[in-house]
Amino acid sequence: MRLVCFPHAGGAASAFLPLSRALGGHLDVLAVQYPGRQDRRREEPYGSIAAHADALAEAMVPLTGGTYALFGHSMGAVLAYETARRLVDAGRPGPCRVFLSGRGAPSPLPxxxxxxxxxxxxxxxxxGLGGTGHLVLDDPELLAMVMPALRADYGALGAYHWDGGSPLAAPVTVLIGDADPVVAVEEAAAWHDHTTGDFDLRILPGGHFYLDDRTDEVRDIITTSLLVAGSTV
Known part of the structure; x- marks a missing residue:
């Protein structure tokens, strides 16, 4: 089974390397590389969540022929959710489960x-979010490389609003750090209203990037959740 991972704002596919290693032998882990960073740094980042999700859904079509799940962290949670909606709306098989991490449920207002x-x-x-990635901000050369992606990602998030529509049919697991400075537990729990499937909320010790220190626990949540969904891991 494939697990497709969507990084946070300003993040890159490499953010999921520890999780990919932890899930080795269980899942085929793929991570999305957004334009405007790392090996795609010369490409223009997307300026809206809608345009980004449209492109992601198109790129994901070849993967929908088999069983797959999605995992998105922070901005990646929004993109995983919107990509899943587009795939289903286009008549493609939806994910067997969607994991939404470090993000509150969408609403009509940003x-x-x-x-x-x-x-x-x-x-x-x-x-203020912490995490290992913030260390690059202290290096002027690295900062100059990441700022275009950060500007585009936060601009897209700042303009994003939920436009209604049917909830997902896929089961949803929401993960959040208990000391996350930007996402309250109540906001994370509100994802319940965006699925008609099974819903599970997991609160782990840590802040917004709890995943950096809780990789093994997240691995266990993912594998157990997929087994509960009736999938073979």
Whole structure:
């Protein structure tokens, strides 16, 4: 079975390397590489969640011939959700389960944490989230490389709003750190309203990037959840 992972704002596919290693022997883990970073750094980042999800759904079509699940963290959770909606709307087989991490449920209005006024506010917000990735912000050369992606990603999030529509039929597992500074447990629990399938909320010790320190626990949640869904892992 394939698990397709969607990184956070400003993040890259390499963010899921530890999880991929932990799941080795259980799942075929693929990670999305958004344009505007790492090996795709010369490509223009997407300026909206809708355009990004449209492209992701198109790229995912070849993977829908077999059983697959999605895992998205932070902005990646929004993209995993919107990609799943587009695949189903296009008549493609949907995911057997969707894992949504470090993100509150979508609403008609953008999250206050996504509406940032410029580079200074973006950098302050990213530093406040912690995680190993924020260390690149202290290197001027690395910062210059990541800022275009960060601007585009936060601009897309700041303009994103949920436009209604049918909930997912796929079961949903939501994961959140108990000390996440930007996502309250109640906001994460509200994903319940966006699925007609089984819903599971897992609260783990840690902040927004709890995944950095809880990789083995997340691995166990993923494998157990997929077994409960009736899939072979």
């Amino acid at each position: 999250s206050v944490h996504d509406r940032l006024g410029g580079d200074r506010e973006i950098l302050t917000a990213v530093r």
